[in-house]
Amino acid sequence: MRFNIQSKLLLSHLSAVSKVVNSKNKLSILDNFLFNLEGDKLVITGSDQETTLTTNVQVQNPEGSGKFAANVKKLLDLLKQLPDLALTFDVNDENLEINITYLHGKFNFIGVNGNEFPVKAASEEEPKHLTLPCKTVVEGIQQTIFAVGVEEMRPVMMGIFWDIKPDEIVFVASDTHKLVRYRKLNIQTGHELSFILPTKPAAILSSILEKKDGDVNITVDSKSATFETADYTLTCRFVNGRYPNYNSVIPTTNQYNVSIDRVQLLNALRRVSVFTSSSGLVKLEMRPDEVLMSTQDIDYSTSAEERIVCDYNGVEMAIGFNDENIIDVLNNIDAENISVQLIDPTRAGLFLPVEQKENEELLVLLMPMML
Template sequence: MNIQINRETLLKPLTSVTSIVEKRHTLPILSNLLLEAKQNKIHLTATDLEMQISLSVDSATSNDFSTTISAKKLLDICRSLPDNSDINMATNDSRITVKAGKSRFNLQTLPAADYPVMTKTQSQGTVITIPQRQLKELLKQVEFAMAQQDIRYYLNGLLVEVVANRLNIVGTDGHRLSFTSTELKENYEKQDVILPRKTVIELIKLLDDSEEDVNVEIANNQVNFSFGNIRLISKVIDGKFPDYNRVIPTGHQNTFTTERLGVLLAMQRASILSNEKYRGIRMVLSNNNLKLISTNSDQEEAEEELEIAYGSDALDIGFNVTYLIDVLNNTNSEQVTFSFADANSSCLITLPNNPDYKYVVMPMRI
């Protein structure tokens, strides 16, 4: 049983599927990927039992077969071969031989029948279509606000919600919340799921900056993504996501709009002397003036001053500067608007050129 394939044809899809393979797993076969040859195509599948990525590439094959092979070893072999090498793979009992030029590798395999393939749910879910570039941008606008290994497991992912003709995506870690939305081509019944953190990160890697469509099928316990030659199946987090509408404030009267890059650089400089653990920064607002002040346990202090168009109440309010830098780094708008109610209320950050984006940060005592 033979496969002939060019190194470049195999390397990119192999890199894509291998990224979800766990390095240490109780099931040895999960360190492998499923390699199937069918009708002059190679199908590569990897899973960690929570998510599965499948890809297909064209290749000359002698006949149909399937096996599983160490994902990391095959990827390392491909990477180490010279550019444009022609790779030949031949199976023999429980081994596979990989040849390229004068290089030869003999690898152990495990039976394909033992591979735990995730199957697509039979229940018909909501299917939406959205350009790849657009979905990638939406995910990048909110993914940084997801929690990491929080005991409130439902925060370790993104809320994906379809309501009528809107797709809403929300991430929060309990201290800040990022919300983005876009209009869909059709109306749908309300449906929402929580996508796990790992799925979100892999999706951002896999999606292209192209106008080609992604089909997203949302079911109760699973979400399926189909785009190009990629199929991604993901389980969802079972839990109740917080009501984000109660968190997003309305009617904050004290607002100013400023250049995103200017305030980002000022915050990065001020953060150098902030407390390493709490990362606190004070925003002191007065007439047409913003001061950013940070101090640390060594009694060191940094102060940045910016001229802004502001004529509302004087305010002195503290925030975790990392949460502010995150949002300024992950938006590409030239200007940002900050809105406040008082020194004890959250800050709302919006973009003048994108009414569908909102970012909320809770204040902290400094």
């Protein structure tokens, strides 16, 4: 088996596929890339058993066909040190000896039998197919992934919930302290289904699709989904479990509304949070036309406060939030001005843009802290 390929082209595809591969694997074969030469197309696969990413790249002067596997770290370390030049891969089909030659040198090492690489079992059920714009999928993931839970005791929260309806898609994520709901309206899916996409494949999918125009083809069964573009195919298993009823925890009768400049509020919170205690409590006092933010650490006799103007005509109210959580929320709302909707200091606050983008609806819920 023999083929030629440019080093930088190969590196770009291997770097993308390597994001799937874990640093430590239960199966030693998963420490490798799987290469499958089919005519002038080289198919490269990486997997951690739960998620599999495949890409294809065109090669020159192919001879023969077949599979072989090569170590992920070894190949990446090698290619990162090479300038952009032509490489010739020559693989001995019998002993899997791999020779890589280029203008001024060569490398030699032993590969692994590609037939040892795990293959996904075919689904016996009839899958559902839908096509979505790449931009829609990327926005849904990027607007919600920051709120995904990390506690293994709550596995259903460790992913993004996709609630697909015939004329809209709702992306939801929560770590129980904050919840984000992003609705993409006026989009025809032709299906009604839902699943929980784990954080790792969601991040990989977003990094691939944000560089793409056009659509992504999605195939969904009861246990997994496959996302396919012209040169990448990502297959991943869902998080098992039933996602909580997210709409039931979102207040619908908020009495008080604060309109405020997002960047001013974010920068002020960053400054006063320097002096928070270990609990991270920051106190927000809503007053007519201003918000007073304050923090203190009694153990070290430090405190800070800052006030900024806002549009608020309700009763004076004080509410506490965790500094990291509220800064995280404000960092991930792409709007000049935001609306903070409140009921009382013991109930969750809602953060949303004053002006929503066309055919979009973004809402972030943040639980308060006791003052």
